[in-house]
Amino acid sequence: MSQTEQKLPILGLTTLMFTILSIVHTQLPAMAEEVAPEPNEEVAPEPNQEQEQLSAVDLYNRGVDKLEAGDYGGAVADFSDSLKLDPNDADSHYNRGYAYQNLGNQRAAVYDYTEAIKIKPDYQQAYINRGAAYLAWSKYKEAIADFDEVIKLSPKNEAALLSRGNAHHQLEDYEAALGDYEEVISHNAKNVMAYYQRGLTYNQLQQNEEALADYSEALQIQPTFAEAFHNRGITRFKLENIEEAITDLEKAAELYQQEGKTESYQSAMDAIKQIKEFSGS
Template sequence: MTATPFRLPVSRSRVLAASLLLAAATALSACQTSPTSNLGSIDAAQGSTQNIASLSSVISRNPQDPEAYNVRGSAYGRGGRYREALKDFDQAISLKPDYYQAYSNRALIYRFTNDQQNALADYNKAIQINPNYDAAYIGRGNLYRQAGRTQEAFNDFQKAIQLDTTDARAYHNRGLLYQRQGQHALALEDFSTAISLSPDAPEPYNGRGLSYLATNDEDNAFTDFNMAIKLNDKLAESWANQALIYERRGDKARAAKSYARAVQLDPNYGPAKEGLSRTRGV
């Protein structure tokens, strides 16, 4: 797939004009600023106590095995035990200084602990060791995107895709950038590819639904938002997006119900609070 060069700047106001579509723009903006599949680039080890105990037994038998520390660090990361995760990744790198996967995993933990400088340094190191490591480009791209360094983020997602990544996040995140610039045809293509690579992830359905909505394809947007809820009914964004369709259709009762569910899940989610205020007339 040949990607159109990323263009800066493009005004979002030319994409969504009507009042309800402005509400969609608010939801779209909120979607773009939240990380997606944050732990997706950490190894698949689960953070259960039982699993960590098993991994610790492996380490006790093989204390010089860097891979064992990397896997346990991943499990700690899954379980939110970031301090222990960092210690294990440190040990893995100490035992194997060219362990680019451990650098990339440690970078993600640094992101979660708001140490963006060390996160960037670790992603850079991973890429320096292995310039073909797609996960590091995706992780660094997310770091750039959240810092507002849009062009650098796009370049990293593009690089991962050029490396034939099978990681859905590269396409999803590039789709978010296309979407933000009003390039919805390209965004739809990227979100669809992300869905094909990770059909159980709700985020690409929300992203694609918003681009469908921006192009006035309300039926497909509604289908995607409903699928996002089916896959994970704990995401405020999905309920707020569904509510927006109900609101556009004039069904304020259902809209208010869905907005209320979104607020219940995330009381600080702006699009849901604003939508609930509109549909309840508060």
Template structure:
């Protein structure tokens, strides 16, 4: 029988963990075998706790907020071309008067009374149309409906909406079946925030001129302002169907779809939310907020790759969209795309250099990329910004462990479990540190605590088994290694350690069975275990 001694060589799967937002990602595993004075590193299966949740969990947990069209959705203070009128029969720009416009579509004025002024908007006589000469001349005779409409346009463009309303009403008194004036009246009411009157005017315009895309668009916008989403949806959808190139109508309809997505998301109907956000994006391809919310909905369904792509589009459109960068970083973490995660966290820190969580997560991503030395600086920065940040202290100890600086790892890990005694990863990591510092009893205590706090963690059971073996308590070691394997049947490091514990307890047959299991699972571990059992290399097949 082989002598059972606490100083005899044996194996451990030491798995170092990193904490994020109170939950953690175990990051690196390795087995250490010491036999006959020689040290051999044996790679073992990497074990993920799958409990990790990024610091930046806000997009996942928050409710989505609805959008509102801005007051100046209908705004012609810059004399936009949309305020020029279309004739009912030709669709060319002009006024309803057969005296205005020309077949060629050139901009003009009331024939014989106003200058052509070709470079300006249809029917404009000067910058505002409110000069004393123009008004004075008009006062000498009875104005036509078209002229009142024109005066209303000029007041509208000058931002004098009350006066514009008066002029449009005068035009309608002169000519009751004048759809252009009805439309303009509705738009003036809209900018006065008199939305019910705007709705009535736009409805009247549509009675006079059915299938008028512009009127449906303005009606939909007014409905949006009164939170009549269903009516707004119908009106705006009709507007887009009549004129698919009307950007204002498309943008407004995209808001309706966005709000439908918000309602579905907040009700937990994530598939419906995804469909609505996609419709919003189809109408408005540069809708960064819709892409961000689409990513949130995908996250809720655990469609991580789709979520990452949505967040990626959000930051492409809006490079300063910090929340989307935060979420994108975490998606890269979950996908194991750590180099991309590093770059995304760096972008977050560009905007938020004093964000402790961003610095912590950058350190985590660097560690997952095996860039241990680089990880230390942002983790220290996180602690500097937030001294009581238990997870950052734990992560700093994790990084120090992985660069082999176990003495430096001890202080931050002690601080981590002082701040958060119920953090299993902190106890696990400091157990690793104590093991390397040959503080065997302390290591046993910490691994016990890790198992107590997180009983379904295979690596914690395996390392507790190692700690028992280090003290020559092989029976207890076997129990813990078996428990690790029960939780994770393909855990090569635990199979190796179990085989070694069997060997140390005198059960060579059981050790050989573990060797056979390891042959298919991890040939290198199997070979090392064979040498431990038989003191020679295994036969070549």
């Protein structure tokens, strides 16, 4: 929630702090290569499927299938069973962490990403996802430490830079946040979230002209970005551009409605009502 000047109604900016990081599970592992029997070697008959005990790889692959189907609880069970058979498999820990993260269990996700990193110390995606879990858990300093590790390994990693900027923003270290967003933009001038997040940071610094420019740039890249319309509308209101503020908020409300975001739609409509009451229009 961000407060405007004292004489104006209090209108909230909308944020997407924790929805920018795509969590990607690993691919299926290679299956063990079949070995042909030696001559004269008796080949045992294949067991019935019901009697066959699943291997760690079988359980892992079934867990991946459940991840792809959105069955995160079932995936946790399969990866847990796979880890009983092969406790040192980094990918099983990583994917179980991914499943826990989707279930909202950040503590369990952090545990599994940590185990994956112990086994595979250069596991960049595990660092990124553990950092994302720390962000959602409001452990911002720990998140920054993880993103620092990724950036050491991959200095141009946009996800790590952007997420570290978000953590700095949450700690109200706005100059550090701006530095991270600007680094992202220097590598990729079309990164829509870098402009959006930098706009939020400029709002916090009361640099509303700069915020307006960033939201406008984000909308040039992604014309259906409802949250950017919403925040540009609030920013225009702060700059006393009443008609343009209402137009942006109406567009945000329209897009929210199309996306089925009921609470966001109501927030935009409430802002429009407050602005109209304030301006007498």
